[in-house]
Amino acid sequence: MNAIEIKNLTKIYVKKRLIRSKKFLAVDNLNLEIVQGEVFGILGPNGSGKTTTIKLLLGLLFPTRGDCFVFGEKVPSLLAASKIGYLPEIPYLYKYLTAREILHLYGSVSHINDQILEKRIEEVLELVKLRAEKDTRLGEFSKGMLQRVGVAQALLHKPKLLILDEPFSGLDPIGLKDMREIILQLNAEGDTIFFSSHIISDAEKICDRVAIIYKGRLLRIINVKEIEHGKLEDIFISEINKADAGK
Ligand code: ADP
Ligand code: MG
Numbered sequence: 486m487n488a489i490e491i492k493n494l495t496k497i498y499v500k501k502r503l504i505r506s507k508k509f510l511a512v513d514n515l516n517l518e519i520v521q522g523e524v525f526g527i528l529g530p531n532g533s534g535k536t537t538t539i540k541l542l543l544g545l546l547f548p549t550r551g552d553c554f555v556f557g558e559k560v561p562s563l564l565a566a567s568k569i570g571y572l573p574e575i576p577y578l579y580k581y582l583t584a585r586e587i588l589h590l591y592g593s594v595s596h597i598n599d600q601i602l603e604k605r606i607e608e609v610l611e612l613v614k615l616r617a618e619k620d621t622r623l624g625e626f627s628k629g630m631l632q633r634v635g636v637a638q639a640l641l642h643k644p645k646l647l648i649l650d651e652p653f654s655g656l657d658p659i660g661l662k663d664m665r666e667i668i669l670q671l672n673a674e675g676d677t678i679f680f681s682s683h684i685i686s687d688a689e690k691i692c693d694r695v696a697i698i699y700k701g702r703l704l705r706i707i708n709v710k711e712i713e714h715g716k717l718e719d720i721f722i723s724e725i726n727k728a729d730a731g732k
Contacts, residue, residue: 486557488646488677489519489542494551496537496701511537513701514551521645524668524678526688526695528721534701535681536574539650542679543571555646570639574650576631580624584615584634587623591638602641609637613667629660636667647671649680653687665691689717697724704728 496512512534519525527535540546542553544561555565578587585606592602610616613633623631632652639647652664668691672678682688688695689709695717697704704724712720 486521487518487554488521488523488556489517489679490552490554491515491517491538491542492552492554494538494541494553495549496534496541496546497549498537511701512541512548515698515701515703517696517703517706519677519679521677522672522675523693524672524691525680526692527679527681527698528683528685528688528695529681529698530683530725532700533698535683535698536650537701538698539571539648539679539681542648543569567642568645570642570644570647572632572635572639572647572649572652574654576635576638578623578631578634581622583620583622584610584626584637585619587634588637588641592641595642597641605641605643609640612640612670613637614663627657627660629656629663632656632660632664633667636664640671644676646677646679649678651682652680653682653684661687685718685721689715697721699725699728702728 494512494515498509498511500507500509515538527538529535537546541548542555542560544566553560555562556568558565582590588606588609589602592606597605610619613636615630615633615637618630623634626634636649636652652668653661656664665687668678692709694706694708696706707717707720709717
């Protein structure tokens with residue numbers, strides 16, 4: 486069974502105007518299959534439909550056409566949702582709380598039993614290398630640390646599939662390396678990772694496969710092991726140029 490199946494997925498946003506409503510095709514007949522145990526990246530310039538695709542996968546948006554399946558369950562499904570950990574593009578974290586307090590808050594909202602939760606919070610803080618800073622207020626955290634709190638939050642209920650929306654965005658080189666290591670470690674422990682990025686070099690370092698998407702369309706799927714190391718960015722740019730030239 487695949488971790489994710491996306492079939493003929495299409496999303497048209499309708500912006501209501503006074504006289505006529507305006508339609509925008511954000512995801513255009515997308516088909517993708519993500520195998521269990523993979524690290525898979527969807528890469529595309531801003532506005533390509535990555536976040537929309539992720540929200541459709543999570544059941545946060547309804548598709549105009551097509552379907553998504555998570556571990557064989559058709560989205561929206563509570564069972565599917567319970568197997569997914571999600572890092573939003575802009576995680577909302579209260580800056581006056583400490584890392585431990587915010588994880589407690591998220592855990593309580595997901596109805597995790599208190600004793601289990603305490604132990605799990607320690608485990609996820611260890612996983613994202615924030616144990617030493619667990620009692621520091623988030624207002625004092627760097628962007629990279631906040632991003633790791635976001636990942637810790639996504640891991641609380643032990644999901645089998647992690648969906649990360651732009652996990653590398655805005656990180657410095659140390660933050661990027663930490664994030665890559667965390668993703669690879671979670672993958673080594675058996676999780677499937679699906680993430681979006683417009684930062685190609687970091688995706689190349691950790692992905693088994695990537696999909697290049699542009700203007701809502703799948704341009705190409707690449708098995709990263711089959712290309713020369715460091716070439717993904719060139720391939721990415723050439724695919725986008727070809728699409729723009731209408732080839
Ligand atoms: P990405 O994550 O690849 O940057 P998005 O999925 O956020 O792309 O957006 C794809 C396109 O859909 C963009 O052009 C964006 O402006 C448009 N879009 C996103 N959300 C909405 C919305 N709620 N209403 C109308 N258009 C939207
Ligand atoms: Mg986005």
